Amino acid sequence: MRVHVLTDTPPEPGVLRPALVLLLLMTLLLGLIYPLAVSGIGQLLFPQQAGGSLMQRDGRVVGSALLGQVFKGPQYFQGRPSGAGSSGYDAASSSGSNYGPTSKALMERIAGDAERLSQDQPGQAIPADLLTASGSGLDPHISPAAAEYQVARIAASRGLPADRVRLLVREHTQGRALGFLGEPAVNVLTLNLALDAAGRKDATGSP
């Protein structure tokens, strides 16, 4: 059997020195060396992700592939309601609405959004994610049903065949991870970028 030696030291300076020195060394190791090492290796291996998955068009940053943004125009797929910042999709102030399930304010917001959205497909049920705010307020995705709900509007406003728009939606839909994790999702920003690109190609005459 192991012998356990008891060496209780008097409180000071027996406790003070280890406490302060270990705290200082841990701070150096865990607060500086560790995050900087992850930064260095991360940027070497995965520069795009480490930099925030920024998307550029014509040399300008138009957003991040992982973050939603406000789309109001009828020619764009629209994302979910957002509680981030005062006007939504504030990527420097993420937040959900935090409305409880019995909240009057929540019901009023839903009724307002439903009235606006119902113009797209009068009489049809609106997919739930288009009427509910996400947890982050920056959800980059909508459900495939929510994309399908908007296809006719996009097609009409862009003068594209609906099936062409549907094809783009399919290309920007990711299935469940490993086939069973999470839910299928459509990335709104990359889809809208593809829509704009499709429009430009048509305008220049190439297929």
Place this chain on the structure above:
Amino acid sequence: MTANGWLQILVFCGIAILLVRPLGGHILRVVEGQRHGLSRVFGPVERLFYRAAGVDPVGEQSWRGYALAMLAFNFAGFVLLYALLRTQQWLPLNPQGLPALSPHLAFNTAISFVTNTNWQSYGGETTMSYFSQMVGLTVQNFVSAATGIALAVALIRGFARRQAQALGNFWADLTRVTLYILLPLCLPYALFLVWQGVPQNLLPYTEATTLEGAKQLIAQGPIASQEAIKMLGTNGGGFMNANSAHPFENPTALSNMVQMLSIFAIGAALTNVFGRMVDDEKEGWAIFGAMGLLFLLGVGVAYWAETSANPLLQSAGVDTNLEGKEVRFGVPASILFAIITTAASCGAVNAMHDSLMPLAGMIPMINMQLGEVVIGGVGAGLYGMLLFVILAVFIAGLMVGRTPEYLGKKIEAREVKLTVLAILAAPLCILGFTSLAGVLDVGLVGLQDKGPHGFGEILYAYTSAAANNGSAFAGLTANSPFYNTTLGISMLLGRFAIIIPMLAIAGSLAAKNTVAPSPGTFPTNNGLFVALLVGVVLIVGGLTFFPALALGPIAEHFALLQGSRY
């Protein structure tokens, strides 16, 4: 409820169980000071730390010495963090020029991270400089987790040793756990997160011009390195306000599954460390079994409640409650995360708990109110559950009229008194402060929701603080002197008013000799004991909190069925 939802739950449980033994074996070798694969890499660092700190890793401490060392280290950490947060405007790596935190917010935040609670009265991207996030918060994420693991190991030694005066060396335990368990796991984990899309840089926030020509300021930072230890150390304090719901903290359904697993990994493995150290792994599995049973119960009820109809939403045309949830996760992965994070004292969230259905939001509260013993915080969950074990064998002893024993140690009046003291600390804070906030104007002014849900927001806040969880019904605006102070006190008592009696019990147990099992000994490694333990946990929690829950989520549930709106 869907088959795919249950599949995700089952796969999570399966992997979590598979991780228990291998990780438990590694933790055991580390805390016993044996050589292992990582000794070669970090051994020199370990020895350097000891030499600089003047620590003799072989010299052991009594429970008082162990407690004193732990308190000194934690107090020093508190002072350093408070100072950093109050002066961040003058410190480097603050590209957004964020100002110092107010005294009460810095007080609350420093306590929060030192106690492994990580309650946040602030939004990360609007409040914290990169320097504060890295040098302040990330460091405490590591060492508060290491402290918890060290304390759990000290208690296990109390059960495992005979006629011993010492519980181990706090400095050595702290250093070894950090260097050989937490840091080696976090490095590859953080890189995995970067691969999945979590940013890791020190750039100023990026201004983007959206497709419609508006400006969007994109907050980034060294997120992945903090995210890894946030989950693995059951800390839960988000880099961003929206925590693991934020696509930059938790970008994919795969990163989500790994985050959930990493919340449970160490806490679950510690049950195996316990079994191995007391020379009967089945004792560890019995405790794991009791935890697992309570966990599955919670998941089942919450998943059912969240997918049952909300008449208010349905009349508005919304069939699924996706308020506060992310599309890439969906309902099952959000509910599973909510139960895991509150079972385990993590407090990270991937969906807003405030917007859950009343009974689904009640399960996280109950998880915390039971004392966070369902896996629990790293270390804290195990020592919390062992306190309930003492209570359970005491009650079993009363029923048969024998002096209770556990693992051959007689459980006597001193241990039971200390156990009750530890178990009552958190409920006292939760119920006391909730009542106070419910009648004071300074408490009511922070509420977003009225009616029973508003009461639920207050109850959740103090529950989360006292249980050292850190998740929130975030409709409550807690960044006020009243809430920051009272929540800070709850976090302190919820941590240290359990730890000190727990260490005293460990000291008292270590000093005892073991008695040989007799035919009258109540076996503690079988199904009957698991059932008894689960019963004791549920009865103690139920008797303490049912009235408060009835005023909050239960009242809200019935109001909802009647179609009431607030």
